[in-house]
């Protein structure tokens with residue numbers, strides 16, 4: 001029977017010839033991740049309730065200190081300590097301390113820890129990010145993670161696959177972020193619930209790995225189980241010198257069965273934002289331009305990799321953040337911060353009057369380093385703007401790509417970047 | 429790790445569509461992720477209008493009835509934990525977001541999917557849920573609704589305390605093998 005990429009991975013991992021949507025399978029996990037908000041709970045369930053004394057494979061687990069670290073208060077220091085102790089006692093090989101890792105979903109791809117053809121789970125909803133690298137990756141809860149840590153396997157329901165085909169290429173100023181916000185606006189936050197989102201087409205081949213990671217990162221914002229993209233030269237180039245294990249890419253069979261195919265003309269997609277208070281409240285830049293902003297946040301696992309920071313810095317070079325607006329820039333990993341330092345980008349942000357923070361989840365989840373108060377309006381490059389996500393439930397959050405965010409920080413209101421930089425964006 | 433009650437009774441608390449995990453338990457309480465009681469005190473506090481608390485009005489056994497995609501957003505298992513901590517005996521929804529669904533089943537916490545019930549039940553209705561039969565009885569309206577059936581493996585998890593005892597058993601089998 002022909003299969004989609006998602007079906008092939010689940011079949012291989014559960015040692016079956018074939019699987020179909022709806023099947024429940026017990027599958028072997030290739031890599032698992034937990035962080036400071038999920039490891040303490042998962043570790044306790046694993047050791048105290050399940051009775052496991054060690055993890056199934058020390059080389060296939062990553063533990064990242066990112067959500068509330070560097071510790072924002074005494075309670076989160078406690079979670080950081082439990083996370084650290086667990087990683088140490090279990091001999092976790094891929095432990096990322098504050099100042100060495102960054103946000104989990106940036107760290108795992110950049111260190112070559114999540115690879116094509118693999119089955120990956122993370123105790124974090126945006127674990128679907130890794131699917132840009134041609135794997136099946138899904139977010140799970142703490143009990144799920146405890147099960148994987150104990151046994152190296154977990155139950156899955158094989159999802160139906162929705163295919164998204166993007167014809168032509170994105171227009172100037174329009175990025176992967178705009179494309180995915182546009183798609184979610186069309187299908188809603190419920191539109192892919194528990195299903196696989198497979199992205200393909202001409203526009204995808206033109207999008208670099210960072211942009212692809214942005215797209216699969218937001219699969220969960222449409223309710224999807226996973227987002228996945230085929231293996232091509234872009235994947236191959238990204239993994240060269242990075243992959244920590246050998247791997248076997250998967251391709252969809254030509255006659256694979258999709259529950260539904262959505263087709264988009266990428267060229268027609270405008271710069272797209274999400275309005276408050278849901279990621280599916282898509283609006284073109286023309287509809288929201290002029291909205292006054294108290295805070296602009298360039299950060300998170302969605303859009304704060306080095307390419308994002310390069311483009312944002314290109315907008316900010318020689319310009320200043322508007323009075324009465326604050327700009328917070330949070331690199332999504334330590335390696336991204338190091339690259340930004342080497343390339344002189346940090347100086348550009350500081351010169352423009354931005355606050356540059358440690359690489360952490362920080363403001364993205366209303367944790368620290370940029371929590372919003374009641375009535376404040378924020379433009380964020382993150383992935384989610386449900387009520388209360390970034391602070392007070394009465395704060396208003398818009399989502400955009402990083403170039404729009406940088407331009408809007410300069411004017412203090414939502415602004416088309418060409419109004420700030422002129423005809424085109426020049427990277428230094 | 430208690431097994432679920434086969435029959436539950438309580439008043440309904442109604443919520444809309446797409447109630448996400450930040451509304452069920454705002455991220456600022458994630459630091460209490462190991463304290464079910466504390467989480468329970470703040471359950472549903474992120475739902476606009478509930479800023480000043482909600483759990484305080486709940487009587488043990490009450491039932492949450494919600495629209496579609498309940499529990500979307502984060503993977504935090506503290507979402508169902510907070511609801512359980514608030515004394516809610518089970519959640520009925522038109523549909524559940526995937527990770528919330530997994531987390532509840534893995535915890536052995538009863539959830540029922542029934543678009544019919546989600547639509548018909550009013551706030552404060554007196555309900556009885558027969559989990560095994562998948563039947564929801566509404567005493568206030570004198571009505572009865574059928575919930576969707578789960579695959580056998582999930583029902584087994586639900587009735588045997590969730591994923592924990594299942595893993596224990598498998599670990600023991602491995603040591604013996």
Ligand code: SF4
Pocket residue numbers: 067103104105124126300301302360361364365382383
């Ligand atoms: S940056 Fe935001 S979305 Fe990404 S892992 Fe952290 S909290 Fe989650």
